[in-house]
Amino acid sequence: MEEKKGLSLGALTAAVVTSSIGSGVFTLTSSLAGGAAPGPVLLAWVVVGFGILMLAMSLNNLLLKKPEAEGIHAYAQAGFGNFAGFVSGWGYWLSAWLGNVAFATVLMSSLGYFFKVFAGGQNVPSIIVASIVSWILTYIVNRGVESAAAMNTIVTICKLIPLFAFIIVAIFVFKGGMFTAHFWSNVASSVAGGDNTWTQFKSCLMIMMWVFVGVEGASMLSSRAESKKDAGKATIIGIISLLVIYVLASVLPYGYMTQTELAKINQPAMLYIFQDMVGKWGGIFIAVGLIIAILGSWLSWTMLPADTTMLMAEEKLLLHTLVRRIRMVHLHFHLS
Numbered sequence: 001m002e003e004k005k006g007l008s009l010g011a012l013t014a015a016v017v018t019s020s021i022g023s024g025v026f027t028l029t030s031s032l033a034g035g036a037a038p039g040p041v042l043l044a045w046v047v048v049g050f051g052i053l054m055l056a057m058s059l060n061n062l063l064l065k066k067p068e069a070e071g072i073h074a075y076a077q078a079g080f081g082n083f084a085g086f087v088s089g090w091g092y093w094l095s096a097w098l099g100n101v102a103f104a105t106v107l108m109s110s111l112g113y114f115f116k117v118f119a120g121g122q123n124v125p126s127i128i129v130a131s132i133v134s135w136i137l138t139y140i141v142n143r144g145v146e147s148a149a150a151m152n153t154i155v156t157i158c159k160l161i162p163l164f165a166f167i168i169v170a171i172f173v174f175k176g177g178m179f180t181a182h183f184w185s186n187v188a189s190s191v192a193g194g195d196n197t198w199t200q201f202k203s204c205l206m207i208m209m210w211v212f213v214g215v216e217g218a219s220m221l222s223s224r225a226e227s228k229k230d231a232g233k234a235t236i237i238g239i240i241s242l243l244v245i246y247v248l249a250s251v252l253p254y255g256y257m258t259q260t261e262l263a264k265i266n267q268p269a270m271l272y273i274f275q276d277m278v279g280k281w282g283g284i285f286i287a288v289g290l291i292i293a294i295l296g297s298w299l300s301w302t303m304l305p306a307d308t309t310m311l312m313a314e315e316k317l318l319l320h321t322l323v324r325r326i327r328m329v330h331l332h333f334h335l336s
Contacts, residue, residue, distance in 0.1 A: 009230040009237075014156040015300060016238025021159060021245070022297035023106045023268065024211040026290050028250040030269030033262035035203030038254040039184040043197075044204035045251075049243045052212050056239045060232030073312060082317060089312045096305040099213075103298040104130035110294060113271075113287045133295075137302045155296035162289025163245055166274050170252035173277055179255035211246060212239070 032041050062075055072092060077085025108130055109121030118126050184197055253262055253273050265272050268290060275283030312318050 012234035013238045018156040018296040019300040020242055026268035026270040029253045030265050031207045033259045036200035037182050040197050040200035044201050045247050048208040052239055056236045059235050063232040086317045089308050093305040093308050096301050107294045110290050137299050141302050141306050159293040159296050162286050167248045169277050174255035
């Protein structure tokens, strides 16, 4: 596959955003409301946001200090040798591959909103269609990561439109009195299992961390960037953008519905909240946005592992390293 370097700052930022925004943001409000009132949620966002920004600064620092390193695994290789680079790269590829199974299931489940034959996302028709989609995305990436990244930028814009629409409408229907009525106390104690602020705070952390999976997208594609500095900037810009979207999308609904109502609403919560705000068309609008979001994330998570294995192959970190390691282990046992 012949490529030429040239991903812009915008394309790299889109890789960060679209790799992270999948189905998680559409279920975020209900997941958080099941364990926390708005006060602990905002407190958790401050802590998680600070931690994620520190991660972005670390990735940026690595890109500046080791500009010759290409891919996340390259840092492990530079610090601890070829075998560490092999384990890091192979582990990243494996996690991305397994994540694609989740994308397939959620995509078909979302299509089930329109076509009942795909309801649940785990039946035979769902498997057949998901397999076809997977091969189409693979074909797109095989044509070139740069062209796939350009398409990814367009998909990012399309997936952000319904999110921005939801946020704008949520601002207009926001009721300050409802939002502050039980700002720290958990009125849904039967759902959350307690009123303790610390308990509520902890219940948010894992949910919030999960929606940032994929922020390493720009670093993974840094080998194709017009400038290594752009990859670092894209990571920081992307994470700040994600934080703004996630905080607004998850917190504003507390000013429209009570915490108990949010905790019990069907998933994906954003779909049903927006449907309640504006009517049936709102549910369809968000459902389409969800499908686009999943396809965009799936495309990103097809690009990232593909680029990882290519870079590992160029560094001779695949079969060559594994065979050599096995020989070393065999020799060790033979001598002992």
